[in-house]
Amino acid sequence: MDWIFWLIVALIGLFLIGGGILAYRGRRGIEAPVEPEAIEPAPAPGAEAEATTVEADVEVVGVEEPAAPAREEIEAPQSRFARLRRRLSGSQNALARALADLLSVDRIDSDVWDDFEATLIASDLGVGPTTELTEALRKQLAVEGVADPEAARKVLRAELLKLVDPTLDRSLNLASGDDDPAVVLVVGVNGTGKTTTVGKLARVLVAEGKSVVLGAADTFRAAAAEQLSTWGERVGVPTVRGPEGADPASVAFDAVSRGAGERADVVLVDTAGRLHTKVGLMDELGKVKRVVEKRATVNEVLLVLDATTGQNGMMQARIFSEVVDVTGIVLTKLDGSAKGGIVVQVQRELGVPVKLIGLGEGVDDLAPFDPEGFVAGILGE
Numbered sequence: 001m002d003w004i005f006w007l008i009v010a011l012i013g014l015f016l017i018g019g020g021i022l023a024y025r026g027r028r029g030i031e032a033p034v035e036p037e038a039i040e041p042a043p044a045p046g047a048e049a050e051a052t053t054v055e056a057d058v059e060v061v062g063v064e065e066p067a068a069p070a071r072e073e074i075e076a077p078q079s080r081f082a083r084l085r086r087r088l089s090g091s092q093n094a095l096a097r098a099l100a101d102l103l104s105v106d107r108i109d110s111d112v113w114d115d116f117e118a119t120l121i122a123s124d125l126g127v128g129p130t131t132e133l134t135e136a137l138r139k140q141l142a143v144e145g146v147a148d149p150e151a152a153r154k155v156l157r158a159e160l161l162k163l164v165d166p167t168l169d170r171s172l173n174l175a176s177g178d179d180d181p182a183v184v185l186v187v188g189v190n191g192t193g194k195t196t197t198v199g200k201l202a203r204v205l206v207a208e209g210k211s212v213v214l215g216a217a218d219t220f221r222a223a224a225a226e227q228l229s230t231w232g233e234r235v236g237v238p239t240v241r242g243p244e245g246a247d248p249a250s251v252a253f254d255a256v257s258r259g260a261g262e263r264a265d266v267v268l269v270d271t272a273g274r275l276h277t278k279v280g281l282m283d284e285l286g287k288v289k290r291v292v293e294k295r296a297t298v299n300e301v302l303l304v305l306d307a308t309t310g311q312n313g314m315m316q317a318r319i320f321s322e323v324v325d326v327t328g329i330v331l332t333k334l335d336g337s338a339k340g341g342i343v344v345q346v347q348r349e350l351g352v353p354v355k356l357i358g359l360g361e362g363v364d365d366l367a368p369f370d371p372e373g374f375v376a377g378i379l380g381e
C-alpha cells in the first residue's frame with residue numbers, strides 16, 4: 001500500500017506546483033505594461049504620390065519626446081497685455097510723445113501739425129493713416145479746440161481706435177476636423193521671433209488644456225530645430241524634426257501626420273523664411289502648404305514680423321503675403337519698439353489683422369492683441 005501513499009503525495013505535489021505557475025503568470029498578465037498600438041495615419045486621398053516622394057526625399061530622424069507633460073498656470077491674457085500697455089506708454093514711444101505734444105500746446109498752428117505728421121510717419125503709421133488721422137483731428141479739434149485736454153484726448157482716442165479697427169476678428173481659428181488637428185503654419189524671416197512665438201503659443205495652448213505637436217520645418221539651420229525642441233521639452237509637447245537641410249515640406253507633413261495619429265488638437269509648424277529670392281521662398285512655402293494640405297486643412301498662416309524693423313518689416317510683409325495666404329500677423333518685439341504705428345500700417349496693407357503681439361523674451365511675453373488696450377497704451381493711460 002506504500003506505493004498508493006507515494007502516488008497521492010506525488011499528485012498533490014504536481015497540483016501545487018502547476019497552480020503556483022498559473023497564478024504567477026496570471027499576475028504578470030495584469031501587471032505587464034500594455035504595449036501602445038502603433039497608429040498609422042491613413043493618407044488622404046491623392047496624397048500618396050507626393051507623400052511618398054516626400055518620404056523618399058528625407059528621413060525624419062527624430063521625434064523629440066517631451067520630458068514630462070507640463071500643465072502650468074500661465075499669466076492671464078489680460079495681464080500679459082497690461083504689461084505691454086505699460087511698456088508702450090513709456091516715454092520712448094514716439095506716437096505717445098507726438099500726441100502728448102499736440103495736447104500740450106495752447107494753439108495748434110501749421111508748424112505743430114507738420115511736426116505731428118512727421119512724428120506719426122516716423123512711428124511707422126504709414127502715409128495714408130497719418131493723413132487720415134491728421135485730417136480727422138484737424139477738423140474735430142478746430143471745432144472743439146484743445147482748451148479742454150480731456151475732450152481732445154477723447155477725440156484722439158476715438159480716431160486712433162478707428163485706425164486700429166476694433167471690428168476685425170482677431171481670434172485664432174483652431175477649429176479641427178473630426179480626426180484631424182488644427183494646423184498653424186508660422187512664417188516669417190529668420191530672426192523675427194518665429195521659433196520663440198511657436199514655443200510661447202504652444203505654452204498658451206497647453207495651459208488651455210489642448211494637446212499640441214510641434215513641427216520643426218525650419219530645417220535650414222540645425223540650431224532652429226534644436227531651439228524648437230527645447231521649447232517642446234519645456235512645454236511638455238513632442239517636436240517632430242528632420243536632419244539639417246531636410247525637405248521642410250516633409251517634416252511639416254510628418255508633424256501633421258503625427259498630430260493626426262495622436263489625435264492632437266493643434267500642430268504648430270515653424271518654417272524657414274530665407275528671403276533669398278521671392279521665387280525660392282514661394283517654392284518652399286508653397287510646397288510646405290500644399291503637402292500639409294494633403295493630410296489636413298491649414299487653419300492659420302501666421303506671419304511673424306519684428307516691429308523694430310520698420311519699413312524693412314513692411315517689405316517682408318508684402319513679399320510673404322504675395323507668396324502665401326497670410327491669415328494673421330504676430331508683431332514681435334513691440335516692447336523694444338518706439339514704432340507702434342506699424343500695427344495700423346501692416347493691417348491696412350495686408351488686409352489681415354494683428355492677432356498676437358510679442359512683448360519680450362520671457363515665456364509669457366505673448367498676448368492676444370487688444371485694440372482698446374493698445375490705444376490706451378499709446379495715449380499713456
Ligand SMILES: Nc1nc2c(ncn2[C@@H]2O[C@H](COP(=O)(O)OP(=O)(O)OP(=O)(O)O)[C@@H](O)[C@H]2O)c(=O)[nH]1
Nearest residue numbers: 190191192193194195196224332333358359360361
Ligand atoms: N524683446 C523681444 N525679443 C523677442 C521677442 N520675440 C522674440 N524675441 C527674441 O528674438 C530673437 C530671435 O527669435 P527667434 O525665435 O529665434 O527667431 P526666428 O524667427 O525663429 O529665427 P531663427 O531662430 O533664426 O529661425 C531671440 O533672441 C528671441 O528671444 C519679443 O517679443 N520681444
